Amino acid sequence: MPATEHRIAAATGTFGRTRAALEVAGGRTDSRLVFAVAGVCYLAAYLVTVGDLAVVDGGSGRLTVRTAADFSRAFVSLGFFRFDAIAILSAGPITYLFSPLNVLLGLSLGALVGANLALTYLGVVQPRACGLESSTGVLAGVPALVSGAACCGPTILLVVGVQASATIVTGFQFLVPIAFAMLIGSLLLVGRKVDPELL
Amino acid sequence: MSDTPTRRAVLAALGAGAFAGCLGGSDGSTTQRSPETEAPETGGDTTTASTATPERPPVPTVDERLPLPMEPASIEDNAVSGGPPKDGIPSIDDPSFVAAASASEWLNPGDPVFGVTRGEETKAYPQSILVSHEICNDVLDGTPVSVTYCPLTGTAMGFERGETTFGVSGRLVNNNLIMYDRATETWWPQVLSTAIPGPWREDPQIQSLSQFRVVWTTWERWSSAYPDTTVLSRNTGFANNYDGDPYGSYNPRSGYYQPDSGTMFRSLSDDDRLEPKRVVIGTRTSEGAAAFEKRALRDQKVLHGALGDTPIVGVYEPTLDTGYVYRNPDEEQYEYRDGQVVDAAGEAHDPTGLPGERLLALDAMWFAWSGFYPDTTLYASD
Numbered sequence: 001m002p003a004t005e006h007r008i009a010a011a012t013g014t015f016g017r018t019r020a021a022l023e024v025a026g027g028r029t030d031s032r033l034v035f036a037v038a039g040v041c042y043l044a045a046y047l048v049t050v051g052d053l054a055v056v057d058g059g060s061g062r063l064t065v066r067t068a069a070d071f072s073r074a075f076v077s078l079g080f081f082r083f084d085a086i087a088i089l090s091a092g093p094i095t096y097l098f099s100p101l102n103v104l105l106g107l108s109l110g111a112l113v114g115a116n117l118a119l120t121y122l123g124v125v126q127p128r129a130c131g132l133e134s135s136t137g138v139l140a141g142v143p144a145l146v147s148g149a150a151c152c153g154p155t156i157l158l159v160v161g162v163q164a165s166a167t168i169v170t171g172f173q174f175l176v177p178i179a180f181a182m183l184i185g186s187l188l189l190v191g192r193k194v195d196p197e198l199l
Numbered sequence: 200m201s202d203t204p205t206r207r208a209v210l211a212a213l214g215a216g217a218f219a220g221c222l223g224g225s226d227g228s229t230t231q232r233s234p235e236t237e238a239p240e241t242g243g244d245t246t247t248a249s250t251a252t253p254e255r256p257p258v259p260t261v262d263e264r265l266p267l268p269m270e271p272a273s274i275e276d277n278a279v280s281g282g283p284p285k286d287g288i289p290s291i292d293d294p295s296f297v298a299a300a301s302a303s304e305w306l307n308p309g310d311p312v313f314g315v316t317r318g319e320e321t322k323a324y325p326q327s328i329l330v331s332h333e334i335c336n337d338v339l340d341g342t343p344v345s346v347t348y349c350p351l352t353g354t355a356m357g358f359e360r361g362e363t364t365f366g367v368s369g370r371l372v373n374n375n376l377i378m379y380d381r382a383t384e385t386w387w388p389q390v391l392s393t394a395i396p397g398p399w400r401e402d403p404q405i406q407s408l409s410q411f412r413v414v415w416t417t418w419e420r421w422s423s424a425y426p427d428t429t430v431l432s433r434n435t436g437f438a439n440n441y442d443g444d445p446y447g448s449y450n451p452r453s454g455y456y457q458p459d460s461g462t463m464f465r466s467l468s469d470d471d472r473l474e475p476k477r478v479v480i481g482t483r484t485s486e487g488a489a490a491f492e493k494r495a496l497r498d499q500k501v502l503h504g505a506l507g508d509t510p511i512v513g514v515y516e517p518t519l520d521t522g523y524v525y526r527n528p529d530e531e532q533y534e535y536r537d538g539q540v541v542d543a544a545g546e547a548h549d550p551t552g553l554p555g556e557r558l559l560a561l562d563a564m565w566f567a568w569s570g571f572y573p574d575t576t577l578y579a580s581d
Contacts, residue, residue, distance in 0.1 A: 056442045069436035079283035079369075085438035095440050169280055 018191020025118040034121045039107075039114030046106035050082050052097040063091040074100050081105060081176040105176065112183035119190050256394075257382035259359040260406035263485045264393060268467065268571055271395040271405050274372055274388065278397075279464055281371040285379070288367040290334035290345075295432045296322065299422050302430035305441075308419035309450040313346060313355040314428070314519070315339060315413050321428040323421050324348070324413075326449060328431055329355075331439045333376055335431060336364040346413060349376035349389050350446050351463055352567035353456070353478060356389060359409040368397070373467040373570040390563065390571050415562040416519040417450075424518050467570030472577055475566035480513065480522040481575065482506065482560040488572035489524070492579035493562065496522045500535030502578045503527070511558065513578065514540050516550040521562075525555035 025031040047053040066088045073084040085097035267274065302323070306312070311326040318340030329335060329348040336345050345365045348355045351374040358365070363382035370377045376389040379399065386397030392410055394403040414421075422428060433441050447454020455463070458474040466475070473479070479490040486507030496502055497520070502513045512527040517538060531542050539547040548554070569575060 051440075051443070051445065054440055054443055056440075066434075066438070068438040073289075073437065076287065076289075077284055078287045079281075084289075088438045088440065095442065097438050097440055099438075169282065172282070 014188050014192035018188050021119055021122065021191050022115060025115070025122055028122075030125070031118045031122055035111075035114035035118040037114075038117040039110040042110040042113040043103075043106040046109060047096070047102065050099075050102055050106075052085060052099055052102055054095045055093050056095055057093065061092050063089065065089050080172050109176075109179060109183065112180070112187065116183060116186055116190070119187070123190075256404055256406055257363055257380045257385060258361045258365075258387075259409040261409050263407070264405065265391065265407040266483055266485060266488060266572065267391060267393060268573055271393075274391070274395045275386070275397055277467065278370045278372045278377060278386075281369055281464070283367075283369045285369050286366050287369050288331070288333055289437060290336055290364065290366050291328075291332045291431075291435050291437075292336045292364055293436065294335050294337050295434060296429035297432045299323075299426060299428050299430060302418075303422070305433065306418045306430070307450060308417065310418045311415060311449045312418050312421050312430075313348060313413045314416055314421045314425070315346065315357060315411070316425070317342070317344075317411070321425045322431070323418070323425075323428050324355075324431045325418070325441075326355075327441050327444065328433060328435065330444050330446070331441065332435065332437075333367050334365050334378060336360060344411070345378075347376065347378065347389055349374075350444075351375065351455070352390060353476070353564040354390055354561055354567065355413045355415050356392070356561055357411045357413040358392065359411070370397075371464055373567060374462050374464050375567055375571070390561075390567060410559055412559060413561070414519055414521050416521055420519050462566055466566045468566045468568075468573070470565075470569035470573065472569075473565040473579060475564065477565045478562055479565050479568050479577070479579075480524065480560050481563050481568045481572070482511070482524045482558040483572055483575075484558065488568075488575035490563075490565075490568050490572075490575050490577050491522060491524070492565075492577070493522065495578065495580040498580065501533045501540060503530075503532070504576060504578045506558070506576070512553070512555070513560075514550045514553065522560065523550060523553075524558045524560045525553040526558060527555050531555075 025035065044053065068084075068086045071086050074086045076084040078084055083099050083101035085099040085102075087098040089096045089098060269277075302325075306325060306327075312323040313326065313329065314323050315321070320340045322337075322339065324335055324346050326348065329346070330350050333349060334345055334347045336343070338344065343360050343362070345358050345360045346355070347358065347365065351371070354375070360380070363380050365378045365387070366381055368377045368379045368386060370386075372388050373390075375391075377397075378387045378389055379385060379397070380387065383403070384397075384399035385394050385403040386400070387394055387408060391407075393407045394405055396402060444454075447456045449456055452458075454460070456476060458477045460476055462475060468475075473492060478493040480493055480496060481488060481490040483489075484506065486509060489504055489506040489511060491502050491504070491513040496513055496515045500515045504511050504513065506526075510527040510530045511524055512531070512533055513522050513524045514533070515522055515535070533540050533542055533553075535541070536547070538550075540550055540553060541547045569577075
């Protein structure tokens with residue numbers, strides 16, 4: 001369509017190029033699918049690491065819902081960007097603790113991971129836009145997953161076998177902000193390399 | 200086409216990161232009281248100045264102060280953040296209880312429970328619930344109490360709380376829960392059971408809490424011994440999944456609870472007479488501290504020892520798989536025969552009823568006990 005091509009051709013600067021690339025990604029069914037699948041998978045992984053989503057043995061097949069007595073618990077921080085839940089949903093082997101703020105964080109991070117992956121996918125399938133290098137954005141989402149596992153006390157360290165010093169505990173506070181910064185940065189780094197005329 | 204990132208791009212990324220940082224919130228170290236606190240102020244002749252020391256402590260205390268491994272201020276220096284902020288781990292302040300038959304639907308026979316009998320009441324507090332709350336503010340036989348559990352030190356202890364409630368401060372010392380009372384926000388490390396200075400109350404009276412015995416046993420044993428027991432309900436009012444233990448498992452033992460595993464935070468103990476998580480039954484008074492390795496007590500049934508200069512004896516109690524410690528001033532030599540503890544004259548006693556004064560004892564992981572009581576004696580397997 002002439003109007004879109006004109007806009008893309010006019011895109012300059014890092015933000016402009018990134019936005020142009022994202023627009024192309026958003027306009028194609030295949031890259032939209034990559035975005036959605038990646039985003040949902042990351043959200044699920046995030047909810048598992050913060051402890052909201054669990055798979056346990058047994059459980060009845062029916063869906064049961066129980067709500068907390070005090071909904072203001074949704075705003076209570078449990079440490080390291082994890083927030084309390086206000087409802088428990090169980091269905092079969094799955095137990096899900098619904099925490100609105102955890103979902104918000106997970107969706108935001110998942111959207112960034114999905115966008116990174118969608119641009120990477122475009123770079124792979126569209127040789128004309130060979131300016132798109134493979135994105136390291138997916139790895140940028142890892143810090144947030146680690147911080148999620150560090151919810152109530154750095155239990156992730158138990159798995160790794162490292163003792164939590166005060167420095168480590170302080171460092172854990174930065175994992176989610178670092179993840180956001182890295183994901184956005186990665187997106188921009190990929191976007192600025194796009195030559196809009198190749199799209 | 201320039202290859203260097205524009206300054207704008209870098210600033211934008213940093214700005215987004217900083218914005219995300221705002222979502223974190225404080226760790227509760229300010230003096231802002233949590234809004235859901237409804238604990239009434241204690242009575243007494245408190246002066247109007249907020250920095251004046253009230254004449255009465257906020258919670259019931261005992262005359263004899265328990266031993267501390269170092270000056271109270273140094274204990275505060277050794278406190279670290281465990282991760283969650285104040286009340287991030289929410290205490291159960293309005294517990295409800297269910298009958299034993301109902302609890303058996305979700306409690307396995309080998310699951311640990313913390314049992315208390317007081318007057319006419321018998322209650323069991325499952326480890327699977329308290330691992331997520333650490334403190335249950337309850338009323339037992341008309342007395343306001345707190346049943347507390349610290350997962351990282353394996354200690355379940357009961358205290359009288361008076362007119363206020365205890366909460367989880369979010370800080371730890373020697374990996375142990377530091378409680379705070381909601382009347383004055385004084386810090387009370389659980390095992391030491393003694394007030395120390397803290398950021399929310401810098402100059403408390405250094406006194407020890409009034410403690411009572413909580414028995415660490417299994418659901419099968421407790422419900423067999425006390426069929427009329429009630430059990431803390433899983434309907435705590437919080438949205439928690441009580442099927443999972445974030446640290447490991449007790450039934451069977453795995454993860455953090457394995458005897459030879461490491462501690463999560465720096466331990467105060469460098470005493471390696473036992474593995475760090477090996478369970479001891481310990482007792483302490485102003486005279487000193489003594490510990491009996493629980494496994495040795497199980498095997499040998501009776502262990503004679505000393506607490507400071509006083510002879511003591513530890514005996515195994517098989518129905519609950521626990522131990523009791525008694526003063527033994529006459530250095531009576533006891534033997535275990537057919538479930539009874541028999542003295543040299545042939546007189547038999549139930550393990551729960553020796554003639555000497557019973558000393559308050561608690562289960563603890565060895566690193567926790569030896570870190571808090573470095574001069575403790577230890578009676579263990581050879």
